Amino acid sequence: MAETVTLNSKPKVQVFDSEEDLAVSLAKYTADLANKFAQLRDSFTVVLSGGSLVKSLRKLVEPPYVDSVDWSKWHVFWVDERVVPKDHPDSNYLLAYDGFLSKVPIPAGNVYAINDALSAEGAADDYETCLKHLVKNKIIDQSDSSGFPKFDLMLLGMGPYGHVASLFPGHPLCQENEKWVTFIKNSPKPPPERISFTFPVINSSANIALVVAGDGKADVVHAALGDGSNSDKLPVQMVSPEGELTWFLDKGAASKLHA
Ligand SMILES: O=C1O[C@H](COP(=O)(O)O)[C@@H](O)[C@H](O)[C@H]1O
Secondary structure, eight states, X not given: OEEEEESSSSOEEEEESSHHHHHHHHHHHHHHHHHHHHHHHSOXXXXXXXXXXXXXXXXXXXXXXXXXXXXXXXXXXXXXXXXXXXXXXXXXXXXXXXXXXXXXXXXXXXXXXXXXXXXXXXXXXXXXXXXXXXXXXXSSEEOXXXXXXXXXXXXXXXXXXXXXXXXXXXXXXXXXXXXXXXXXXXXXXXXXXXXXXXXXXXXXXXXXXXXXXSGXXXXXXXXXXXXXXXXXXXXXXXXXXXXXXXXXXXXXXXXXXXX
């Protein structure tokens, strides 16, 4: 069962009794959006994170969704990626492949991983070029107001200090407002070299799910959604899409919200 906490008009915050319940609801939410956009625009553009998010998608690869979703319409991207070979244990692609992509019939050509033969800078430029091509061909929608790509759904995790994608607290990349895809060579969380979507791209999304589980993240969830008394905005607090933002929290992650 989910409790919906309304903290202000936006975002919607859903708190589940367990991570299992969260995963069940996240699967339905994602499948419903996939069906909606497949009918609306004949494609569904979905952006994945690495980390714990992938495990929370496990119910999507089970009945009824594994059979009922039209996977041929899916186009899959990464909000950030570590600049390592695709078969490296740190690769967000490998994590998603093992836990999700290998279990559903998404056409291989619709899965847009980074070019792992390039430098961080080269891979970011190459990924941005790929996105521009897909916007031109109307696979990815474009925001009328920002001009940035408008993904149908971004599935974001949040790190223990409030980072999203590879946008870390206090890092100048959080202020990037021209590039679509940027790179970092000194990530505070290993591995050091990564590429990342920028905030203008993240915030042009039609839908964002912020998925956070476990009491280890309760303090940062409280800082992000609490009374706003922290002076410096955490990256997660800079997530403010044109469309809808929905938080998926389990009880542990939400345990300090009412304190
Ligand atoms: O390094 C990363 O961390 C964040 C958060 O990961 P989590 O395991 O704490 O959920 C993740 O969203 C991002 O994609 C990843 O590269």
